[in-house]
Amino acid sequence: MNENMVDVLIYLYENYMDGEQQPPVEQSDLEDELSQAGFSQGEIDKALRWLDELALGVEAAHEHGPVSGSIRVYSELECEKLDLEARGMLMSLEHSGILDPVSRELVIDRLLAIDHPQVLVEEVKWVALLVLMNRPGREEAFDQLEEMLYADEPVYLH
Numbered sequence: 001m002n003e004n005m006v007d008v009l010i011y012l013y014e015n016y017m018d019g020e021q022q023p024p025v026e027q028s029d030l031e032d033e034l035s036q037a038g039f040s041q042g043e044i045d046k047a048l049r050w051l052d053e054l055a056l057g058v059e060a061a062h063e064h065g066p067v068s069g070s071i072r073v074y075s076e077l078e079c080e081k082l083d084l085e086a087r088g089m090l091m092s093l094e095h096s097g098i099l100d101p102v103s104r105e106l107v108i109d110r111l112l113a114i115d116h117p118q119v120l121v122e123e124v125k126w127v128a129l130l131v132l133m134n135r136p137g138r139e140e141a142f143d144q145l146e147e148m149l150y151a152d153e154p155v156y157l158h
Contacts, residue, residue: 008047058134089124098141106131
């Protein structure tokens with residue numbers, strides 16, 4: 001049995017979002033498939049709600065985004081959920097040009113929506129990939145991050 005919502009998101013990405021295969025038209029069919037793949041209904045519901053909220057966040061980000069060149073200060077709650085390593089990954093992705101300030105904020109929002117106490121660095125990368133996939137004009141950044149995720153050896157950002 002797969003354990004968390006992020007596993008559902010990764011499954012959906014690897015099976016449908018890479019453009020090779022279309023997901024079932026009916027949400028109930030998709031839920032049945034995910035259930036047969038070993039995901040609990042609760043995790044399936046959370047993942048689908050998470051994706052809906054991502055779409056809403058991307059839409060809202062076009063209207064109100066952070067100013068480029070601003071410095072990000074994390075709240076106490078954010079620091080609890082995003083440890084130093086996770087925040088370091090976000091900073092690395094931003095300094096390398098993979099994340100712009102708007103994408104960074106969307107990634108942070110979606111990381112905070114994950115229902116476990118702390119997120120892992122790998123989850124930061126996957127969430128960033130899903131955010132970039134939903135942001136028009138960020139295709140090159142998406143490709144860079146996807147390559148980093150699937151590389152056999154770690155890719156170091158400078």
